[in-house]
Structures are given as structure tokens and as C-alpha cells.
Amino acid sequence: MTSSANIMVLLIEDDMDIAGTVSDYLELEGVECDHAFDGIRGFELAQQSNYDVILLDVMLPFRDGMSICEELRANGVDTPILMFTARDTLEDKLQGFQAGADDYLIKPFAMEELLMRTRVLSRRRSGEFKKFNLLDLSVDFDKRVVTRAGKDIKVSPTGWTILEVLSQNSPKLVSRSRLEVALWQGQPPDTNALKTHLYKLRQRIDKPFQHDLIHTVAGQGVALREA
Incomplete structure (x- = not known):
């Protein structure tokens, strides 16, 4: 406990x-x-x-x-x-x-x-979430540096917000509405906006590597966790 x-x-x-x-x-x-x-x-x-x-x-x-x-x-x-x-x-x-x-x-x-x-x-103020590590993924929120398997990864400002919310809740699922609130106060510019930004983030975090870490469960949400 x-x-x-x-x-x-x-x-x-x-x-x-x-x-x-x-x-x-x-x-x-x-x-x-x-x-x-x-x-x-x-x-x-x-x-x-x-x-x-x-x-x-x-x-x-x-x-x-x-x-x-x-x-x-x-x-x-x-x-x-x-x-x-x-x-x-x-x-x-x-x-x-x-x-x-x-x-x-x-x-x-x-x-x-x-x-x-x-x-x-x-724990969000204790320093625990200044850095986040999962398998070979490392995120330093203070320095705004993301690495995976020792390789630097560039992430957009929107991608940073998504990554931060997912990290803070990992390994739990985060609902689509919660992500939209974090990004656009619940009023996305269009219906596919979140899907587009998640796709771009996956292209950087997951695509070049062997194991996916960003997982979507249809109708429930998105999680940053091991398979």
C-alpha cells in the first residue's frame, strides 16, 4: 500500500x-x-x-x-x-x-x-511524474526530452499534453473526453482531431520499435502500458 x-x-x-x-x-x-x-x-x-x-x-x-x-x-x-x-x-x-x-x-x-x-x-506534485519510465521509454517532463531505446524522439506540443496525461494515469485507460478536455477544454476543433494527434504520437513512440506502448480500447479509452 x-x-x-x-x-x-x-x-x-x-x-x-x-x-x-x-x-x-x-x-x-x-x-x-x-x-x-x-x-x-x-x-x-x-x-x-x-x-x-x-x-x-x-x-x-x-x-x-x-x-x-x-x-x-x-x-x-x-x-x-x-x-x-x-x-x-x-x-x-x-x-x-x-x-x-x-x-x-x-x-x-x-x-x-x-x-x-x-x-x-x-504524487503529481511529489516529483514522481517529472520523469516517467516504461520498458525502454523514458520521458523527462522538466527537460521535455523523450527517448526510447536510447534514441531521442521529438514530440509536438499537443503530443506532449497527451503523453503527460497518459503517463500520469498509466497503466489505466484514459477516456477520449478526458484527453479532449486536457487538449481543448472539451471542444476539439473537429471530430477526428484527437484520433489524428494520437496517430502522430504513435508514429513517433511506437512505430519504429518492436513493442507498442500506446493502446486504444474501442469505446473505453487510451492507455500507456505494456501489451
Whole structure:
């Protein structure tokens, strides 16, 4: 099991029962938790302090979670944000991703799932994803260098975004809609845009080599993983 040691989260939640349950559970698992009961105070804390993850409710007093997320991103705050809400439609989820959220959890949720997602998100700021390695593929996101089998590979800016999202979620599947949100805020220039960019990325990452690492599962998504 991945350790929760040294993870610091900010919980912005106005329901005192939910907030108490979440913060108590996380702290029992070794996750330190600050808490704000309204949107204004939550935004202030998110701006002032360094957290590994922000747990952000959508419906809040004084200021909603969507606007908080949007302004944090506009101000350059790159802390991973996990939104939770009772809204469960695809449109609601896309709105959250468009605002800058990294993950989305529907109420009511299991504490074990919240802990797991918090751990995964926290690693995005820990340095784990500054470099990614899979078999003979190496990606250095700080230096923007990709190599495979010791050969340098040039990747377009769009390809970098796709590669980063796939790396962060590897070996899990990433949905088409999630990639489109990362690339175009969910509004691709045409219906084949993602397919075209994935094809170009495969031509560079996979085609010259023996084993494919970018895999598409029809109707489900794309994954960066071993066959």
C-alpha cells in the first residue's frame, strides 16, 4: 500500500458532518488536513499555502467550487484539485474538468476511494511524474526530452499534453473526453482531431520499435502500458 505520510490536503466543504468524517478518516490514515467551511476562506487558504491536494466541494457558501478552481488555475496555482459533488452527469463532470479539476468524485463516496485518489493526485506534485519510465521509454517532463531505446524522439506540443496525461494515469485507460478536455477544454476543433494527434504520437513512440506502448480500447479509452 502506498504511504500517506507527509501528504497535506486542504478540504473545502460546508457540510460539517461530511467534513468531520473526511478529515478524521484522512488523519487516521496519516494525511494532514486543513479545512475551510466556505468558498471565500477556502480560496484564501488555497492561495496562501502549499498543499499536495485540494479537496473541493462544488456547492459552497459565498463562492462556488467551479469559480474557485477557475481562478486558482488562472493565478497559476497548479495544486491537484479533486472535486466532489452530488451532480453525476457527464456535462457536470466536463464542466469540472474545464474549470481545471484533476479528478471528480460523486457523493456519497467511499472513504477508501477518496484516500486512494488523494494519494494518486499527491504524487503529481511529489516529483514522481517529472520523469516517467516504461520498458525502454523514458520521458523527462522538466527537460521535455523523450527517448526510447536510447534514441531521442521529438514530440509536438499537443503530443506532449497527451503523453503527460497518459503517463500520469498509466497503466489505466484514459477516456477520449478526458484527453479532449486536457487538449481543448472539451471542444476539439473537429471530430477526428484527437484520433489524428494520437496517430502522430504513435508514429513517433511506437512505430519504429518492436513493442507498442500506446493502446486504444474501442469505446473505453487510451492507455500507456505494456501489451
